[in-house]
Amino acid sequence: MKNNAIYIQSGGPTSVINATAYGVISACKKNKDKINRLYSAKYGIKGLINKELIDIFTLDEKQIDLLPQTPSMAFGSCRYQITPEDIDDTDYKKILDTLEEYKIRYIFINGGNGTARACKEMKDFLDKQHYECNIILIPKTVDNDILCIDHSPGFPSAARHVAISISELAHDIRTYDTGLITTVEVMGRNTGFLAAASIMASKGGNGPDLIYIPEVVFDNSKFINDVKKVYEKKGKCLVVIAEGVKTPDGKYLFEDIHGRKSDTPELNMGGISPYIYNVLTEHFTCKIRCIDLGLMQRCAAHTISKIDVEEAITLGQLAVCEALKGEHGKMLSICRISDRPYKTEIKLVPIEMVAQKDATLPLYYLNEEKNYITSDYLDYIEPLVGELPVFAKFDFLG
Amino acid sequence: MKNNAIYIQSGGPTSVINATAYGVISACKKNKDKINRLYSAKYGIKGLINKELIDIFTLDEKQIDLLPQTPSMAFGSCRYQITPEDIDDTDYKKILDTLEEYKIRYIFINGGNGTARACKEMKDFLDKQHYECNIILIPKTVDNDILCIDHSPGFPSAARHVAISISELAHDIRTYDTGLITTVEVMGRNTGFLAAASIMASKGGNGPDLIYIPEVVFDNSKFINDVKKVYEKKGKCLVVIAEGVKTPDGKYLFEDIHGRKSDTPELNMGGISPYIYNVLTEHFTCKIRCIDLGLMQRCAAHTISKIDVEEAITLGQLAVCEALKGEHGKMLSICRISDRPYKTEIKLVPIEMVAQKDATLPLYYLNEEKNYITSDYLDYIEPLVGELPVFAKFDFLG
Structure with missing residues (x-):
């Protein structure tokens, strides 16, 4: 008997989530003997609840073929959180209704950490209803905070963007012989994987001087002292800071600044650069630039x-x-076999294991001062980011 | 008799000024029968004054070959303004001393508008001193504000960066079905060429809704009304704003915000996004994002x-x-012969003509409302920016 399938994009966009969409679509097309129709839900879970589906096999093939190079989420997403069944089962009943009406048996959910938790609850509900289906979570992330996986799709491209940008900004910074402190804010709510990726630029002599990650308490006076040490020696300082760094009392720095709560689904992360700028101008008279990627x-x-x-x-x-x-109820996980040559295998992990908590950067990648990343991290990140552009390097500008 | 030459980078960095350095170096090497040594001045004019020269022919060939793909200024630059001779001739005497000591006859200055004026003054001084030399200005810019030229090197790459970024951001913006106003601040002190380049993205359906340039007075209430009209219709609005937009009383918006003066050589341009954010939040309750490229x-x-x-x-x-x-005393100018196919010829223009004032975007490229750029501009900008990446386009997300 032929069944239908659905592919749902969930959470925030990445540069390559549409490449995963392409993978799902091409595999479903190859299995047309088993899969009759493939749907997507317009704006993610919302579309599933509101029965707004897109019939993917009817879409223009040419556009489908462009998906792997198209950023963001072609089918849309939402930050909506499904109401837990024990509080109000309306959402879940609607989801069940959609699935039944469209005879959907295969459910592919493409999302991150938050989605893993939603996925687990949906699986529990559907199992309890004895609705026969197979739910597979396909990971995607920007800041690499998903558990039980070497890295999630989306992270390598974000890391490449950070590494290239830092590498180019380092050139801009060297242009003048006047004093200059530059900070670059990068994504990463609870994890420093992305901030750490900036050390890729150090291979060409274009790396940052200091790196601050959410796993380490961000203390203003320690920060100022660190910058002072570098600046006194070099007359410049290039700092990478993850947007999710936390104050000594455990709050996100951006909560402190904007009074924004970290538990709202519509949370705007980041925006710590103006604050960092103010902190620095209190202690330095040189030119200061605070950039947000x-x-x-x-x-x-x-x-x-x-x-x-x-x-x-x-x-x-x-x-x-x-x-x-x-x-059913599994996430596809990339497991690394070796760094050089880069080899991986794909395994399945129960969603329950993934949904537990956020992954964080192992602290053994930090230097003793906890303000930089050791070169061990290069073994991990290089195969993911790939070769960086090579630039001319002379020694006369220092 | 063989003479020596000097190549000087001046003003602010661009992505391709080192490509010009490569051009000068390779041509000098080809003319070693006439040019004995080629120098560069460390940190631009400062190096010329302080006699800090770099002997280019002694540099590693491999690094020289990498110059065309290396951003920023390999030989450094400065924002130093040479003291006019009639006030204090110390700077000029030092320059003359350097030129005489190093037997420099050919002077290649690679800079923008400000450099054109400095170049003219230097030429006048050296002519008066009967110092035999040939000064050639090679244009470079980011915002395309140099007179007497179709466009200056540096601008096409900056324009490409803006066009690609807008094109990708437009995808990010479509991800959710919730209301969203996004503004993108781009470079352009007195000219809107770069902001206007964002309409390149409209060819793929990813262009902005509104464009504000320095040539048109930026009026808050007009701006809010423009955004309202778009937002009421689409539920989203993507705005591109040049950093150099001016208030109705003729001041730069950033002067108004930061109290910074526009005539200081160390001027930090830009930074209008936080102000724009505040203006928008006073009038809209939806999510607002103000991005600075x-x-x-x-x-x-x-x-x-x-x-x-x-x-x-x-x-x-x-x-x-x-x-x-x-x-002697000329700038190399790119003159356009035709748009499609793109054909140009290179002519020489006297520096005096270039040094007069800044070039601005011709107002016939503006729509009637003066908040958008007409498609005529595509004839001008497309050959410079080149093909943009092609992305998948479906109609279900609007």
């Missing part, structure tokens, strides 16, 4: 990592295979 | 325009040829 980190298709696109497509394809084999 | 516009080697690199190299090479022919 912002949204380009999650939508810059022009700095996509090759391996990232390939893996994103592969996970989409394998999700279909595994669902057809009968797997 | 910042320094990446002038150092993103990874979004370089192919034609820009080629032209930057060519101008460097031709500068050497023209100086050897005996030209």
Whole structure:
């Protein structure tokens, strides 16, 4: 008997999530003997609840073929959180209704940490209702905070964007012989993987001097002292700071600044640069620049990592295979076998394990001062980011 | 008799000024029968005054070959303004001393508007001193404000960076079905060429809704009304604003905000986004994002325009040829013969003509409301920016 399938994009955009969409679509097309129709839900979970589906097989093939190079989320997403069944089962009943009406058996959910938790609850509900289906979670992230996986698609491209940008900004900074402190804010709510990726630029002599990550308490006076030490020696200082750094009392720095709460679904992360600027101007008289790499980190298709696109497509394809084999309530996980040559294998992990908490950067990647990343991290990040552009390097500007 | 030459980088960095350096260097090497040594001045004019020269022919060839793909200024620059001779002739005497000591006859100055004026004064001084030399100005810019030229090297790459970024951000913006106003601040002190380049993205359906340039007075209430009209219709609004927009009383908006004076050489341009954010939050309750594309516009080697690199190299090479022919006090100018196919010829323009004032965007490129750019501008900008990446386009997200 032929069944229908649905592919849902969830959470925030990445540069390569549409590559995963392409993987799912191409695999479903190859399995038309088992899959009759493939739907997507317009604006993610919302579309599933409100029965707004897109019939993917009817879409223009040419546009589908462009998906792997198209950033953001072609089918839309939402920050909506499904109301837990024990509080109000309206959302879940609507979801069940959509699935039944459209005879959907295979459910592919493409999302991050928050989605893993939603996915687990949906699975529990549908199992309890004895609704026969196969739910597979396909990971995507920008800041690499998903558990039980070497890295999630989306992260390598964001990391590449950060590494290239830092590498180029380092050149801009060297232009003048006047004193200059530059800070670059990068994404990363609870994890420093992305901030740490900036050390890729150090291979060409264009790395930052200091790196601050959310895993380490951000203390203003320690920060100022660190910058002072570098500045006194070099007359310049290039700092990378993750947007999610936390104050000594455990609050996000941006909460402190904007009075924004970290538990709202519509949370605007980041925006710590103006605060950092003020802190620095209190202690330095030289020129200070505080740059926010912002949204380009999650939508810059022009700095996509090759391996990232390939893996994103592969996970989409394998999700279909595994669902057809009968797997249910699992996430596809990339497991690394070796760094050089870069080798991985794909395994399945129960969603419950993924949904527990956020992954964080292992602290052994930090230097003793906890303000820089050791070169060990290069073994991890280099295969993901790929080769950086090579620039001319002379020694006369220092 | 063999003479020596000097190549000086001046003003602010661009993504392709080192390509011009490469052009000058390769042409000088080809003319070693006429040019004995080629120097550069460390940190621009400062190095010329302080006699800090770099002997270019002794540098590593491999690094020289990497110059065309290396952003910013390999030899450094400064924002120093030479003291006018009639006030204090110390600077000029030092310059003359350097030139005499190093037997420099050919002077290649690579800079923008401010440099054109400095160049003219230096020429006048050296002529008066009967110092035999040939000064050639090679144009470079980010915001395209140099007179007597179709466009200056540096601008096409900055324009490409803006066009690609807008095109990708437009995808990010479509992700959710919730209301959203996004503004993107781009470079452009007195000219809107760069802001206008964002309409390149409209070809793929990813253009902005509104564009504000320095040539048109920026009026808060007009701005709010414009945004309201778009937002009421679409539920979203994407705005591009040049950093140099001016208030109805003729001041730069950033002067109004930061109390910074526009006539200081160390002027920090831009930074209007926080102000725009505040203006918008007073009138809209939806989510508002104000993004500053910042320094990446002038150092993103990874979004370089192919034609820009080629032209930057060519101008460097031709500068050497023209100086050897005996030209003096001229700028190399790109003159456009046709848009499609793109054809140009290189002419010489007296520096006096260039140094007069800043070039501005012709107002016939504006729509009637003066808040958008007409498609006529595409004829001008497309050949410079080149093809943009093609993305998948569906109609279901609007």
